Amino acid sequence: MTDTLALFASCQPGLEPFLIEELSRQYVSAEAVPGGATFTGNMQTVMRACLWLGTASHVRIRLAQFRCRALGELQRKAAEMPWKDWLSSRVPVALTSRSRRSRVYHTGGISERIYNAIGGSLGRPPTLARDEDETVAGVAARFDEDVCTISLDATTTPLHRRGYRLDGRKAPLREDIAHALVLASNWSPDTAMLDPFCGSGTIAIEAAGLAMGLAPGRLRPPAMQQTARFDIDAWQEVLEEGARRDPMAPIAASDRDQGAVEATRQNAERAGVEQAIQCDAHALAAQPWLEGRDAPAIGTLITNPPYGVRIQNGSNLLPLYQTIGHRLKSLGEGWNAMILAHDMRLARRTGLPLAPAFTTKHGGLSVTAMGSATNETSPTEKPEQAEK
Numbered sequence: 001m002t003d004t005l006a007l008f009a010s011c012q013p014g015l016e017p018f019l020i021e022e023l024s025r026q027y028v029s030a031e032a033v034p035g036g037a038t039f040t041g042n043m044q045t046v047m048r049a050c051l052w053l054g055t056a057s058h059v060r061i062r063l064a065q066f067r068c069r070a071l072g073e074l075q076r077k078a079a080e081m082p083w084k085d086w087l088s089s090r091v092p093v094a095l096t097s098r099s100r101r102s103r104v105y106h107t108g109g110i111s112e113r114i115y116n117a118i119g120g121s122l123g124r125p126p127t128l129a130r131d132e133d134e135t136v137a138g139v140a141a142r143f144d145e146d147v148c149t150i151s152l153d154a155t156t157t158p159l160h161r162r163g164y165r166l167d168g169r170k171a172p173l174r175e176d177i178a179h180a181l182v183l184a185s186n187w188s189p190d191t192a193m194l195d196p197f198c199g200s201g202t203i204a205i206e207a208a209g210l211a212m213g214l215a216p217g218r219l220r221p222p223a224m225q226q227t228a229r230f231d232i233d234a235w236q237e238v239l240e241e242g243a244r245r246d247p248m249a250p251i252a253a254s255d256r257d258q259g260a261v262e263a264t265r266q267n268a269e270r271a272g273v274e275q276a277i278q279c280d281a282h283a284l285a286a287q288p289w290l291e292g293r294d295a296p297a298i299g300t301l302i303t304n305p306p307y308g309v310r311i312q313n314g315s316n317l318l319p320l321y322q323t324i325g326h327r328l329k330s331l332g333e334g335w336n337a338m339i340l341a342h343d344m345r346l347a348r349r350t351g352l353p354l355a356p357a358f359t360t361k362h363g364g365l366s367v368t369a370m371g372s373a374t375n376e377t378s379p380t381e382k383p384e385q386a387e388k
């Protein structure tokens, strides 16, 4: 199948530059738009995007775009679409509709007309999806200023659900945001990496995957499997692309909660990266590298400390953030940081020269990735109390 498809990869707000960068690594030239990137390609491009984009949420294929000012017109135009080429009558369909500044505004009416058009083309009404977890073909219709765009989701579940994190512990970070955090840190996999607040291990596991050349979507169900265009051989070929490497430098993940450490180990094993991650239970101030024991000379601390909202609500986290900065500085100029922060007051308390790399939403909160290019400029403050 060599037809050129109009494609859209969606992402969390603020992750667009990383998405464009990831697409360019696939030799795809894309245009950033708010909430994602548009590009063109063939079915291989779709499968590679689903497999290799670590910062995308969905990949959608645009099936049609036309001007439309009435529901009757929608039904007629949607009936002309080659639904049979895309949908299989065996797979339930999940329809979503949106309308903005358009004469056709009734979303229930839009979905109904598209449902009828699909049924007419397939020869029988499609089964509608009921269960969130079942494999469905997602069809989305969007009206924007009287232009209707109809697209098919190439993915069944959002791409950040990699499949390795069965135990999410408390406040797990979305995998796509963890991926962006690692990319934004400019960490080089031939140097050390540390997450001393690892929780379920998401940041360390994403970093290890990048270091080992593994595709973020490697554990997910095959792309397009819910459509009439599914081609298992083509998927296998795409899966075999890319060169797996051995990890080059230590990645350390720790947490003061023994259960979190156990979850990290199990998640890392499912992700196939357990050999790349040293995982132990330590409170921040007792983390061996941060205590100066056997610390590599060069490394990056990439972490998502407690925000003070979902965990330890109301407690005073200022000393904890101060300890982060104090300990990192004691490691010397070879260490940098990338910290996901919700409260800028806490980030500033590290005393590190941090600058915003990106801002996004996580769990309904605005969070900013704060990174240091160097940690030498700001004077070392003594923490108010060592965090145990």
Ligand SMILES: C[S@@+](CC[C@H](N)C(=O)[O-])C[C@H]1O[C@@H](n2cnc3c(N)ncnc32)[C@H](O)[C@@H]1O
Binding pocket: 168, 169, 170, 171, 172, 173, 174, 196, 197, 198, 199, 200, 201, 202, 203, 254, 255, 256, 257, 260, 282, 283, 284, 285, 304, 305, 306, 307, 311, 320, 387, 388
């Ligand atoms: C926001 S969660 C990290 C979530 C993680 N990024 C994930 O994806 O699962 C913060 C973690 O910091 C840990 N923590 C809180 N205070 C700590 C301390 N003083 N030393 C070490 N870990 C601590 C908590 O147990 C929790 O697992």
